[in-house]
Amino acid sequence: MFHDPDAFAEDEPIGGRSPAFRAAALEQAQKTLTAKAQKALPLVPCPKCGAIAPAALQRAYLRAALPLLAVVPVVLPTLTMLFGVITPATRITSALIALSVTTLLSLAITVWGQRKLVGDARRSVQFRP
Secondary structure, three states, X not given: OEOOOOOOOOOOOOOOOOHHHHHHHHHHHHHHHHHHHHHHHHHOOOOOOOOOOXXXXXXXXXXXXXXHHHHHHHHXXXXXXXXXXXXXXXXXXXXXXXXXXXXXXXXXXXXXXXXXXXXXXXXXXXXXX
């Protein structure tokens, strides 16, 4: 059984009085739920052996790292300029400090995002005996 963790955060699809609109809203909700279930099921450990597919964990890692494509190009130059102004270091030193801080920040965001995806998947799926 799959339970959507975002179901209470989203607006309910209201079809109105028209049966056609209600059917379309129900079909859209089922497609969305099916897509979320297909992403969550590979991240759930096997009920017998507790194993998770390594490929699924890698895909979760990549999905968690995707926001970094927007964050790193902004954070790295900003930190480089900030460390260049704040510290009495050379340009290379301030760039290396900014690079190390950005790397640690990226690693933390990615690990946190992957753990969140895996945790949400585990809470969403329940196996019935």
